Amino acid sequence: MVTTISSTGTDRYVGTAHSRVDGPAKVTGLAKYAGEFAAPDLAHGYVVSGGIAKGRITAIETAEAEAVPGVIKVFTHENRPRTAWLDYNYRDAVAPPGSPFRALYDDVIHYSGQPVALVVAEDFETARHAASLVKVAYAAEVPATDVDAQAEFAYDPPKKRAGIKPPPQPWGDATAAYEAAPVKLSNDYRLAVEHHNPMEPHASTVVWDGNGRITVYDKIQGVSNSQGYIAAVFGMKKDEVRVLNPYLGGGFGIGLRPQYQLFLAVMAARDLERSVRVTLTRDQMFTFGYRPDVRQRVSLGADATGNLQSLRHDALSGTSRFEDYQEVVVNWSAILYDCDNVALSYKLAQIDTYTPADMRAPGAVTGVLALEIAMDELAYATGQDPVALRLANYSERDRTEGKPFGSKALRACYAQGAERFGWERRNPEPRSMTEGRELVGWGMATGVWEALMQQSSAQATLTSDGKLVVGNSTGDIGTGTYTILTQIAAEVLGLPMEDVTTKLGDTDLAEAPVAGGSWTAASSGTAVMKACRKIAADVFAMARAMDDSPLANVDFDRVVFEGGRIAVAGDPSRSVSLVDAMTAGAVDKVEATESAGPDSGHAKEFAAYTHSAIFVEVKVDEDLGQVRVTRVVSAIAAGKIINPKTARSQILGGVVMGIGSALEEESMLDHTIGRFMNHNLGEYHVPVNADIQNLDVIFVEEEDKANPMGVKGLGEIGIVGTAAAIANAVFHATGKRIRDLPITVDKLIG
Structure with a gap:
């Protein structure tokens, strides 16, 4: 059966240009984002950001804010509800080693802009006004935020971050080869710290249903991460937490991890037993992850014609005091060019900022x-x-x-x-x-x-009207995932693209990895392809079993799926429609859930x-x-x-x-x-x-x-x-x- 993505059928979707299937929803405003979903009895939270970069809170006065009409409650480290904490129960898929930041945990200030209070009110404007009335006193300490100044304390991270390859062991003798090289170059390089700044700010809308179960709309690149975080931090079962993010207004990596507005929104909703939304301001988007400050030296030794004889690449990267953020910086030098004498090093220096974050091609x-x-x-x-x-x-x-x-x-x-x-x-x-x-x-x-490629699952459902629904929990962060998964599904089952619906960004769907790392097409795409192939095989069996079936005695590998029909390859007159096959099989739908992962010998x-x-x-x-x-x-x-x-x-x-x-x-x-x-x-x-x-x-x-x-x-x-x-x-x-x-x-x- 020819059902691969290189099908010889006439319905060629994969490999051809198609406009985004989600485009109309986005340009007409029908697409809703995390801070836009409606909820009954919705309260609004506004974050109060700290005023120093290092030290302690000595006093926090909230009475004036609480006296504002419409204010429901002001949360601080002094009155926040007790919770379990993720250090002990949960490690999200992209977190570096260390102890994740915990909002309103105690009086310690770890970095500038750290949230120190949450004002919850009946509307956003009231919450914002009241937040300006919260008074915080500090005992400030001198922060250390200059990576160069911390270089003497640099260290090799004792625990490596999952998925991040440390520099390989050196080969040859880079130092001796450099000294002997006719041409020598050794210089320092720096790329400034960058913040992600997606159009959509971080927001979480927590819908309280009154029965202990919550539905959360979160700005996240992988809803499973937010679900696992909430369950661990608040001691909930995963089936008590549904997280959705059908659309994302840009991520670039800052949406890989749950950010502090999610904790604050869930905390407030559970405490107040009502729906709560917390949306961060553009200013507050600068109070968490960023592309790290990395100091680099590249030393090249070569002969007179430029053939490399020595290559050394050393990097020193800033990280927070509480996590060892790591990324692959120096390895690329030994991957791109061939050299017999290579030495690479990568070290960290702790500074008083929030933990850096993955940013496009980290x-x-x-x-x-x-x-x-x-x-x-x-x-x-x-x-x-x-x-x-x-x-x-x-x-x-x-x-x-x-x-x-x-x-x-x-x-x-x-x-x-x-x-x-x-x-x-x-x-x-x-x-x-x-x-x-x-x-x-x-x-x-x-x-x-x-x-x-990451381990991923996907589900597919073909109904008796010839319509197909596919999907999983991964997100479309603006890359076109809705569209390419629709193309893949349509290609495998030979359906028009308008008869295929793709659903994403929902923890009720088949589990898939976060959308990042350029792995979504390979991971979720392969899982969707396998799920659709399973449906194809099941429907083919029904078609073949029909009375006087034109596909009788035809092997599975000799048919093509095109135009909503199953046909003998090279003989389109011998065909059965998918709808007729399901009618003959007395089923109103055919379902499949399949998984795919990086387990091939080639990989x-x-x-x-x-x-x-x-x-x-x-x-x-x-x-x-x-x-x-x-x-x-x-x-x-x-x-x-x-x-x-x-x-x-x-x-x-x-x-x-x-x-x-x-x-x-x-x-x-x-x-x-x-x-x-x-x-x-x-x-x-x-x-x-x-x-x-x-x-x-x-x-x-x-x-x-x-x-x-x-x-x-x-x-x-x-x-x-x-x-x-x-x-x-x-x-x-x-x-x-x-x-x-x-x-x-x-x-x-x-």
């Missing part, structure tokens, strides 16, 4: 930035073309794992990207290309990200990564120091592309975030008071429409067996390497090498 954005700027510097030092230098040091194996790549079409990325961009017309001399009063620069870089024997080559043109006003990114060509090798339209959008979004990293985004810490000072969208700059010009995406053909779908995921790869390519283009334009990003006016003309 670790790779940071580590590949340093590596790819360093490789550009090596190209200039040895007189080599930057593309040719990378090809000369091309790796055919992942030496960190000792495995060959299952597929790697990076050479084709270089070739196709360079051709589309017109790279051969580049004059390599810095400051040699101009247009009017602007300096023109062309730069490039490589991108890499893991092609991951164990081969390394799986997505790759990219990014080519960038910038124009720099030398007098004003303004940088414009005028062209980007991003060539992507990511296995099978399920939907080129949504896939292209993913790469475009990643590229735009990369432009932000390179030129604009910077969370500024005042180390004297330990506070991020630009905690709003007026002073924390992100790219806007006027910053974005000609972005071009190429999907390079690539086949891989890392998972049954042959997909590699696209959420992360678009951003990796983009900032480095921009920095390299700025050097080509100006002759100024900026290693401390973002590249702002003062760094170019100062």
Whole structure:
């Protein structure tokens, strides 16, 4: 039976462009988000944020706030309900080692902006006003928030974070090889702290049903995480907690873990025995996770033609006092390029901030930035073309794992990207290309990200009217998951896409991992495919058993599903409709739940990564120091592309975030008071429409067996390497090498 996603039937959905099936709901406002769901007798909570970065609360006065008409209760550490705490019962799927932050737990202040009270009132405006009347006195201590100043206390994390590979053991002798190398480069690199800033702020709406069961609408990238958190912290059974998040207004990793508004909303709802909503302000979105502050040094030794003889990459990353946040920063250097003498190190330094958080392509954005700027510097030092230098040091194996790549079409990325961009017309001399009063620069870089698959389940139900419903608990964080799962299901059963409904973001559905890591298409997609195949097999058996069935004596592997029918491959006249088969089988629905995971031999024997080559043109006003990114060509090798339209959008979004990293985004810490000072969208700059010009995406053909779908995921790869390519283009334009990003006016003309 031909029911794979490479079906030879006429209904070709997978691999073709389709608009988002959830698009109409989003553009018309029918899509509801966590802070928009209605509930009877709904109260509103407003968080009071702390005023110091380190110390203790010595007094908290709430009487004036409580006297405001409409205020129901003010919660503080002094009167909060007692609960169980997750340290002892629960570890969420993405949490680093340590003790998770506990809101209103005691009088200790761990970081600036920490919640110190929750005002609950009949409406949001009253709660906000009353919150301004809460008075808090502190015994302040001097915070330590500068990673450089804490470097002497750096340590190798004793407990490794699940899923995060530590640096491999060194091979060869990187120090001796570096000293002997004819060409030596050793420099420090830094990418500024960044906050996620999705359009939708974090919010939780807790619906109280009066029977001890709650329904929670939470801003989360995986509802199972919130359900497990609530059950553990509040001593509830999982079946007493239903969590939903049908739509997410951007996540980028900050929605992987439950944030403190969820605890506060559930705490208040249980205490007051009524529905409660807590929505954070934009200012408060800066009071938890962020892309960490990482200090890096990359040292390259090479021969006169640029062949690497020594590679060393060292990183020091900031983390909170209460958790050892870790990500893969330095390993990419040994994965991307072949070198016989490699030493990598990754250490942590504790600072008085909240724990950093995964942010789109965590670790790779940071580590590949340093590596790819360093490789550009090596190209200039040895007189080599930057593309040719990378090809000369091309790796055919992942030496960190000792495995060959299952597929790697990076050479084709270089070739196709360079051709589309017109790279051969580049004059390599810095400051040699101009247009009017602007300096023109062309730069490039490589991108890499893991092609991951997680254990996932999915359910499917085909009803006797020929309609199909599929789904699981994972979320669609704006990537197009609703659409691609609909395509996969429609392809397997040969149904029109409009006859397929996909449901996501509900703990009542089959369990699936959080939406992150670029693994959703491979994980949930494969599970949906398997569930639909099971239904296909069951309905085929009914069709074959019909009296005088045209499919009698036909084997399962000799039929195709198309147009709502089961037909003999090559002979569409011999067919049975799905509806007729179910009628003959006397069933009104056929259901299946299937699971899929990374258990294939291919996944164990081969390394799986997505790759990219990014080519960038910038124009720099030398007098004003303004940088414009005028062209980007991003060539992507990511296995099978399920939907080129949504896939292209993913790469475009990643590229735009990369432009932000390179030129604009910077969370500024005042180390004297330990506070991020630009905690709003007026002073924390992100790219806007006027910053974005000609972005071009190429999907390079690539086949891989890392998972049954042959997909590699696209959420992360678009951003990796983009900032480095921009920095390299700025050097080509100006002759100024900026290693401390973002590249702002003062760094170019100062």
